[in-house]
Amino acid sequence: MLAPRLAHFAAVARTEHVTRAARELQVPQSTLSRALVRLEQDLGVDLFARRGRSLALTPAGRTFLASVERALAEVERAADEVRADADAASGKVAFGFLHTMGSETVPALLRAFRADHPKVRFSLVQNYGEAMIERLRAGELDLCLTSPVPDAPDLVGRRLDEQKLRLVVPADHRLARRRRVRLAEAADEAFVTLEPGYGLRRITDDLCKEAGFRPRVAFEGEEAETLRGLVAAGLGVALLPPPAVPRPGVAELTVTAPRAVREIGLAWLDGHPDTPPVAAFKKFLLSRRGRLLPD
Structure with a gap:
């Protein structure tokens, strides 16, 4: 019963006029007047000093208003949060x-x-x-x-x-039995890479440059697993992120230098x-x- 009266009280305190507050709240003036009287009776203090049709807050009313405004703001914040959660649900x-x-x-x-x-x-x-x-x-x-x-x-x-990149070589490649490799050891190999404009292509070029060579590109593609297929077919080596499922026909080596990540x-x-x-x-x-x- 107290909650709606708090909003009524805040509106009258803001306008200092029952008629204007009733119009703002879209409630009958008599309803608003009765709500204020009941609120004061419940609290046992006078919140307003009546001056004709106008009202002014008493010291008790000013003290009460500060707490009421905080309470109403918290209720509104909670309502906004619930609405946002509901909107986010779809x-x-x-x-x-x-x-x-x-x-x-x-x-x-x-x-x-x-x-x-x-x-x-x-x-x-x-x-x-x-x-x-x-x-x-x-x-x-x-x-x-x-x-x-x-x-x-x-x-x-x-x-x-960040995602580690591996040097992918054919299963029968000279490096295939190794677990780790320096990228410079692949300087003489043909590379299969993504096309220019792809982020992984730029990273490949940069890592090879850091390792001291420019990759000799034999094939360019648009998809990493296609490149793995080309490697498995013996058409080159590639720097690629780990596959979701291991691909037969290739060996995947950890690159120790330079640090190969994206x-x-x-x-x-x-x-x-x-x-x-x-x-x-x-x-x-x-x-x-x-x-x-x-x-």
């Missing part, structure tokens, strides 16, 4: 990610997220980094997992994890307002920092 997220994350990483992330948000729908886009950035800027994607983490004034990029990050358009489901999924992904990728 809706759609346009989510982009690298091809290499499609078979294992992204399905596991979506399964974990939808355990708490079962009604959120997703539009999924697999592509290479630069193409996803273009779609972010065009408003076609809300979020994307990409590598390297973008550094541009119109984008926000957050590093989430950063995986989350990107979105700076200043773009998030819908509740996008905000919820963004918060979920950021909470996975350091444990985004499967072991």
